[in-house]
Amino acid sequence: MRSLKAAALCCGLFLAAAPFAKEILPDSGPVGATARRTLLVDGAHAGSRIFAVGDRGYVLYTDDAGATWQRAKSPPAPLLTAIHFADAKNGWAVGHDSVIIATQDGGATWTQQLNAAAEQRPLLDVLFLDAKSGIAVGAYGAFSETTDGGKTWNARKIVEDDKHLNSLLKVGDGKLLILGEAGTILLSGDSGKTWSAVPSPYKGSLFGGVVADDGSIVAFGLRGRIYRSSDGGKTWKHVDNASRATLMGGSKLPDGAIVLAGAAGTALVSRDHGQSFVPVATGTTRALAHAMLGGPNSVLLLGEAGAIPVTLPSAPRR
Numbered sequence: 671m672r673s674l675k676a677a678a679l680c681c682g683l684f685l686a687a688a689p690f691a692k693e694i695l696p697d698s699g700p701v702g703a704t705a706r707r708t709l710l711v712d713g714a715h716a717g718s719r720i721f722a723v724g725d726r727g728y729v730l731y732t733d734d735a736g737a738t739w740q741r742a743k744s745p746p747a748p749l750l751t752a753i754h755f756a757d758a759k760n761g762w763a764v765g766h767d768s769v770i771i772a773t774q775d776g777g778a779t780w781t782q783q784l785n786a787a788a789e790q791r792p793l794l795d796v797l798f799l800d801a802k803s804g805i806a807v808g809a810y811g812a813f814s815e816t817t818d819g820g821k822t823w824n825a826r827k828i829v830e831d832d833k834h835l836n837s838l839l840k841v842g843d844g845k846l847l848i849l850g851e852a853g854t855i856l857l858s859g860d861s862g863k864t865w866s867a868v869p870s871p872y873k874g875s876l877f878g879g880v881v882a883d884d885g886s887i888v889a890f891g892l893r894g895r896i897y898r899s900s901d902g903g904k905t906w907k908h909v910d911n912a913s914r915a916t917l918m919g920g921s922k923l924p925d926g927a928i929v930l931a932g933a934a935g936t937a938l939v940s941r942d943h944g945q946s947f948v949p950v951a952t953g954t955t956r957a958l959a960h961a962m963l964g965g966p967n968s969v970l971l972l973g974e975a976g977a978i979p980v981t982l983p984s985a986p987r988r
Contacts, residue, residue: 717758723750735965744780764793807835849876888944890917919960931958
């Protein structure tokens with residue numbers, strides 16, 4: 671069985687096997703149609719360039735909104751689960767074996783900063799507040815931080831149990847939020863120095879979150895559950911969603927729209943800061959792990975079938 675994001679990363683959600691490419695991608699350069707058969711789990715923008723990471727530690731990028739892809743020069747690595755850029759030059763990606771790789775040249779080349787395979791704790795997300803200060807979280811309560819751009823990473827325990835920490839996001843000036851297994855919600859008001867648990871509206875796993883233009887936070891996870899907080903993550907309200915497909919990833923677009931993606935080719939869009947969502951036709955039933963800005967009025971849906979460009983329905987006229 672192949673898995674996506676926190677699922678295959680030990681969170682207990684497994685998705686149907688897929689006919690992935692048998693051929694190995696070249697060490698660098700154009701990858702052609704093979705990219706459409708490569709499992710991609712997460713993506714990020716660095717200037718005008720779009721990056722995606724996933725199977726076999728591949729780091730791919732496109733300069734034409736997904737029409738063509740190239741493989742960046744990166745060290746051998748297992749499945750990469752998340753990628754983040756602090757600015758157009760400095761980026762990090764994390765994955766299985768507690769691997770952390772980094773770039774300082776806009777993603778053209780990557781070097782390994784950490785590999786702790788013996789710990790058997792996949793890292794599931796990474797966030798940098800600037801080019802020096804960053805945090806990586808993952809399975810079994812994994813939490814590592816750096817203040818020197820990743821030259822050194824220091825692990826510490828921020829929760830008493832070993833629940834998986836699936837997603838990390840910045841929700842305000844110095845305020846961070848972690849979402850995880852069994853409804854775990856942790857808040858920090860001091861850039862990650864201290865953390866406190868928040869009463870959760872859900873006992874199932876939360877796989878990700880998005881901050882809306884109005885400052886509200888949208889969290890999502892198992893069985894299509896969506897929750898919204900308008901007070902910085904302290905309290906949450908359920909958002910109706912007719913779909914029960916697990917939601918794995920999403921992002922806010924420049925026009926304020928929020929797009930979520932998940933199992934069975936599911937994609938949802940909200941144009942009212944996450945108060946309601948409507949389905950988006952994706953043309954696939956393959957599992958999706960992330961949704962991000964592609965070309966004009968379109969998104970790239972990353973998942974079992976690589977990167978799929980989808981045009982969003984126009985916003986209703988008022």
